[in-house]
Amino acid sequence: MRYLLLICGDESAAAHAEDGCGGWTEDMQERGLLRATGGLRPPTEARTVRVRRRKLLLSDGPFAETKEQIAGFCIIECADLDEAVQAAARHPAAGYGTIEIRPFSS
């Protein structure tokens, strides 16, 4: 099964922006479980796009104003949810932020 890991944190998590993943990425790659991964610039640099009545509506900032921000993502391939949970728990960001696990719809 394929899962998206959303790495989230509040503003204090920005302090960890340059931390890297402490070997997590390499480990996951070695096991052949990592499909894609990326870190994201902060939401202040986001642009949000909507098209309504054929008009393009652009706004600054993220779509949802929440305290928790998405700082990065990974797409992993696991046998089941338990494996995905274990993989997420090993990610260093789980130690200061939160990681949301979302199964892909098949």
Place this chain on the structure above:
Amino acid sequence: MSTDVKAAVDAAFRDEWGRIVATLIRTTGDWDLAEECAQDAFAMALQRWPKDGIPGRPGAWLTTAARNRAIDVLRRKAVGAAKLREVAAMSPPPEPGPVFGTETDHSGVPDDRLRLMFTCCHPALSLEARVALTLRTLAGLTTAEIARAFLASEPTMAKRLVRAKQKIQHAGIPYRVPPAHLLPERTPGVLGVLYLLFNEGYSATAGADLVRQNLSAEAIRLARVLARLMPDEPEVAGLLALMLLHDARRGARLDAAGDLITLEDQDRALWDGAEISEGVAILEAALRLGRPGPYQVQAAIAACHATAPTADHTDWPQIAALYGRLLEFLPTPVVELNHAVAVGMARGPMAGLELVEALAAAGKLAGYHLLPATRADFLRRLGRMPEAAAAYRETLELTSTDAERRYLNRRLAETSGQA
């Protein structure tokens, strides 16, 4: 239909339903199909057994019937040959009797119920979903029965079950017993669901729906299965012992009006001696494994009460020590309060009062009626009547059930009369 056949089908249902469903889920991967085919097999038994006689091994007959039904359905759905072979290889339950040994792809004796329990009680599912799934798939209660037991409408319960099964599929919740290193964190989840089921049934009043009252029996039955499948887990045995020791007192718990009778006032002749002996024996075997846990300690407390010939013979010092031990596992304010009660009985009301006052001063359990009720009781026993009366009044404000209010008003009259 003869009552023999009806009784045989009922017995087979209790013994075999969960096993058949669990195996069909593993072989077909389809929860709904598994339930349907198991249901069809029992319907066939009701038709055929009156004519053909009750088979020597009802479980094997039902397993074969359910398997054949599944093969028919899958054929019509034109699934691949590999899947069909897997279902066809589904073995009838081993003979004779219950299976000892853990879940097992290695020992050659498959019992898929353990997988089913862990999957139904997976932490990714809501507690409500875990309870409903366990009752439907393992205990074989109908959706209507589960809805009645939890005072929900049938469509609501049906929706809850559908969503839970969808979540298992879509989120990839595995159908297996967790690996050894995950068992310590996952087993309590299974035990928690069984204990919740037990308590739902145990707290059901005499007038409550029979389905609801039967939840305790279902919980005990499932705990027995789990204890057989996980013989090395003393907490599983501890939970089973705890349930049996509580259940043994069921007949003495309510008076004619349906009011709760406190432990000390219960007629001990109404307690089920055989159930108490069984509970104590199971607990002792579990304790010998040398890995105590919260269920074993609670069972030990229940055993102290259950084996005291009269209320006056209760070994309160032992119970107080056990509550102290329980606090190490479950450091909750409610356990602290129970500890205080036991200390009050073991070492006198002053010692108990000090612990309760400390709890109250810490602001724990604010609004919980048993806190002032316990304080009131200690103050009354110390002869400090005006303070006791004030505490009883405080308790009355927090209490909603009629039976408790009647009791408290009696106490209030006693204490304010002497004030």
